[in-house]
Amino acid sequence: MTTPPVFTLPAPAPPPRRGSVPLAAAAVPVVGAVILWLVTGSLFALCFAALGPMMAVASSLDARRAARRERRRDERERERLIADLRIRVSEAHARERAEAAERHPDLARLATAPAELWRRVPGRTAGVVVGRGEAPSSVRVGGDGAGADELRRFAERLADAPIVVPVEAGIAVMGPEPWAAAVVRALAVQLLCRRPPGELRLAAPAPGWAAGYAPTGDASLRLAPPFGRDDVVVTAVAAGAAPPPACAAVLTLTGPCRGVLDHEGQLRTVNVEALSESQAQAVVGLLARRGRDLALGRTLPDEVWRERLPAAVGTGLAAVVGMGVGGPTELDLVADGPHAVVAGVTGSGKSELLVTWVAAMAAGRGPDAVTFLLVDFKGGTAFRRLASLPHVTGVVTDLDARGTRRAIESLRAEIRRREAELAAAGATDVDHPAARMPRLVVVVDEFAALLQQAPELAAVFTDVAARGRGLGIHLVLGTQRVTGVVREAILANCPLRIGLRVTDAADSRALLDAIDAATETERGIAHVRVPGLPIAAVRVARTADDDIAALSAAAGAAPAPAVWLPPLPARLPLAEAPRVAAGLVLGLADEPERQRQEAVTLGREDTGLAVIGGPVSGRSALLAALATQDPTAIVLPRDPEVAWDRVTAVMEEPPAPGVLLLCDDLDLLLSRYPADYATAVVDRLVELVRGWGVRPVLSCARAVGVHARLIELCSRRAQLRLPTRLDHVGAGFDPATYDAQAPRGRGTIDGLTVQFAEAAGPAAPGGDTVPVWRPQPGLSMAVLPGAAAVRRVEAALSGSGAEVDGPAGEPGGRDRPRVLVGDSDGWQRAWARFTALRADAELVIAAECAADYRLLTGDRSLPPFCETGRGRGWLIAEGRPARRILLPGAQDRRLRAVG
Numbered sequence: 001m002t003t004p005p006v007f008t009l010p011a012p013a014p015p016p017r018r019g020s021v022p023l024a025a026a027a028v029p030v031v032g033a034v035i036l037w038l039v040t041g042s043l044f045a046l047c048f049a050a051l052g053p054m055m056a057v058a059s060s061l062d063a064r065r066a067a068r069r070e071r072r073r074d075e076r077e078r079e080r081l082i083a084d085l086r087i088r089v090s091e092a093h094a095r096e097r098a099e100a101a102e103r104h105p106d107l108a109r110l111a112t113a114p115a116e117l118w119r120r121v122p123g124r125t126a127g128v129v130v131g132r133g134e135a136p137s138s139v140r141v142g143g144d145g146a147g148a149d150e151l152r153r154f155a156e157r158l159a160d161a162p163i164v165v166p167v168e169a170g171i172a173v174m175g176p177e178p179w180a181a182a183v184v185r186a187l188a189v190q191l192l193c194r195r196p197p198g199e200l201r202l203a204a205p206a207p208g209w210a211a212g213y214a215p216t217g218d219a220s221l222r223l224a225p226p227f228g229r230d231d232v233v234v235t236a237v238a239a240g241a242a243p244p245p246a247c248a249a250v251l252t253l254t255g256p257c258r259g260v261l262d263h264e265g266q267l268r269t270v271n272v273e274a275l276s277e278s279q280a281q282a283v284v285g286l287l288a289r290r291g292r293d294l295a296l297g298r299t300l301p302d303e304v305w306r307e308r309l310p311a312a313v314g315t316g317l318a319a320v321v322g323m324g325v326g327g328p329t330e331l332d333l334v335a336d337g338p339h340a341v342v343a344g345v346t347g348s349g350k351s352e353l354l355v356t357w358v359a360a361m362a363a364g365r366g367p368d369a370v371t372f373l374l375v376d377f378k379g380g381t382a383f384r385r386l387a388s389l390p391h392v393t394g395v396v397t398d399l400d401a402r403g404t405r406r407a408i409e410s411l412r413a414e415i416r417r418r419e420a421e422l423a424a425a426g427a428t429d430v431d432h433p434a435a436r437m438p439r440l441v442v443v444v445d446e447f448a449a450l451l452q453q454a455p456e457l458a459a460v461f462t463d464v465a466a467r468g469r470g471l472g473i474h475l476v477l478g479t480q481r482v483t484g485v486v487r488e489a490i491l492a493n494c495p496l497r498i499g500l501r502v503t504d505a506a507d508s509r510a511l512l513d514a515i516d517a518a519t520e521t522e523r524g525i526a527h528v529r530v531p532g533l534p535i536a537a538v539r540v541a542r543t544a545d546d547d548i549a550a551l552s553a554a555a556g557a558a559p560a561p562a563v564w565l566p567p568l569p570a571r572l573p574l575a576e577a578p579r580v581a582a583g584l585v586l587g588l589a590d591e592p593e594r595q596r597q598e599a600v601t602l603g604r605e606d607t608g609l610a611v612i613g614g615p616v617s618g619r620s621a622l623l624a625a626l627a628t629q630d631p632t633a634i635v636l637p638r639d640p641e642v643a644w645d646r647v648t649a650v651m652e653e654p655p656a657p658g659v660l661l662l663c664d665d666l667d668l669l670l671s672r673y674p675a676d677y678a679t680a681v682v683d684r685l686v687e688l689v690r691g692w693g694v695r696p697v698l699s700c701a702r703a704v705g706v707h708a709r710l711i712e713l714c715s716r717r718a719q720l721r722l723p724t725r726l727d728h729v730g731a732g733f734d735p736a737t738y739d740a741q742a743p744r745g746r747g748t749i750d751g752l753t754v755q756f757a758e759a760a761g762p763a764a765p766g767g768d769t770v771p772v773w774r775p776q777p778g779l780s781m782a783v784l785p786g787a788a789a790v791r792r793v794e795a796a797l798s799g800s801g802a803e804v805d806g807p808a809g810e811p812g813g814r815d816r817p818r819v820l821v822g823d824s825d826g827w828q829r830a831w832a833r834f835t836a837l838r839a840d841a842e843l844v845i846a847a848e849c850a851a852d853y854r855l856l857t858g859d860r861s862l863p864p865f866c867e868t869g870r871g872r873g874w875l876i877a878e879g880r881p882a883r884r885i886l887l888p889g890a891q892d893r894r895l896r897a898v899g
Contacts, residue, residue: 005092009143082147089155092139104162107273110193111283118196127164131270135161165249170233172243175253180236182274187234209280282505286519300539307547319360322538329538336496336530338469342478343511344500349524351382353540367391370439377446388552393563409592411460414563418471430472439472447479465493482507497529568755570743574625577757584629587756610711611699612731613720618745619699621758623664628759633660640672644865647684657693666707667700689713703731720747773885775817779841782821785848796889824849842877
């Protein structure tokens, strides 16, 4: 036992000293005021005398406030220390409680820990744990001050500690008959677990739940009168009756598992243990078997390794999985199955058995004889070691909703495939000589967790259980519980049953028609029920990693074909995408109902593709992949000015029919145009599609807006991840297909789940540069948005040698450039002069004056698009169409200005 800890609480901080009144400081203003009055003769000077008392009062109040603040800080610090110390005391209590439970285990610990049964520990056989309650603690707390007494009381009492009564004291349990009988059973069975055979026997008449328990000894345990002087007495007493003289401890029940213990003059409230007759029978049966094995010397080996076991001698899927009392134990899913259920709680060795069984079935057989589909709902840890076997077609871990659908479709597809192959071969079942088909064993660890996560799979497993024998599909279902988990329709088709340690006798009976699994306490001991044979105990063999590696090397065959396809990759670079003979690769489609994953393409017959997805969903990477595959594709850049020029150029020289026109973020591009330009762009693209057979491939975040006309012209539509389910539904997609956790590039097309291909680099090339306007000799007029722009342009033009004047200036000669610069309002005020000079002058209009463009030029057609805020403008001269220019003095860091 560890040394009892002692904690010390620091002494509280002393109270802060009370500050004195500053009399001297208060008197100085009074004296000063009197002197000032005497010198000046002004009565107002005496007002300063009041400052002294006021300063004294203020100083005193400030000192009190500082003292209160310091006191509160000390109180908070002490509260923190007390809280910290309380945590340390609780931790010490937990250690003390664990040590007490180790010294004096209750029935729950004795019955579930084989090493504790009949263990020779000093003082253990002399007492019995009546229950758990409050007991004195060895933890001590020193110190004084606020909170110390309460913390000291807390430290001195240990809650939920085992309450031990000497065996010779005798225990009377008073209360209602069902409650008292259940508690007496628990106390009696606890004593039988503490005393080994030969030291304690049940005195006659023995209760029914103790039938078969035969240890003998000098001391007898009596549960009913008459009581002898040397008997160990544990008896039930009716409520209100006097306890027997042989009982020094009286337990009065106040509830089914709660009571008050009266012993040695102390009353303690305790939580007690209780056993039903079936539970008591299960534990006593375990003790009886353990006693018989010890007496006969018949015990199972402590450890067995699979590679040291002999080879199986049976046919079918015979496999040696461990050692029984009579030698190696062999299981055969074909002869003893076709299906099996393995039950065992966590820590019983269930996963170890499943791994060994799979390895033993694979030994001596190739993937052409047997294949395995492993389903692990404990995170994949149990079956990860078996993944290297060529027989394993896949290891499936926890499924989400989409994984569940894939699982259902994959299993159904395998059933259909096997039915078709048997029909084509003219075979009635897999044993027919014409059927060349490996058996498939589906092994599930944590079957209950699988059904809880994917309840739709219950119908599939029921179908496989009913039809699996003829199709060569076998189920091995591992579960912690049987009752309420494994359906009767499945259990009826699983005659091979294996029970490791379970906690409920009902589960053992449902599985084995016996309570052997409920009374088992050791890890790795399995109770096997084969039809027509008695239940046999088996020490399950362990399988080493080297053993599995040797099996993989010995198989020397190609891996088995996948039954359960792996999920789509999280990324699909274009270089890793499947190659196709015709068309452009879009991505890899998942088709579990056909047991395949094949490429999805954009063919020549497709009139267009609309890709709808949110930010960082992979839509730009998909368009880049298409542009990489088709160098002839026309790509619209994201720059609205360059995109306008590109569309205009394509309209002037239409391409051949079938050429791809790619536009990424079409809705974002159109949003940067004014309404008339956006409509014009869409009109031109629609004309290219309808009139010239151009195939649009566009991406956007929404399917509504001015670009909806183009989406309607696309024969196919791909959906990528959108920010919300509302956006998903608004785009016209099924709400059930929304996946907020979908990786980049994951989406759907034509009803298929697809991982779309991606390529690095931008899909759209850059555009042309914009020239700086340099006025030619003669007259030019510039229309600018405001006074600041006018000053900036005037300064730039003057520095280049041009003559600059306002709207009222004279035209000048033609031998050197002369520019009349004004804002839109100024030119409109001089409208007559503007129209008179317009015919012989070149005209420059800033992009910010686009609203006045038609008025100033009389041209109703749209000029080349100029984006505002970038120093852009239009140049109209010599009857030529408007050109885009960069105004002198403007700054545009995105484009390189040229002359």
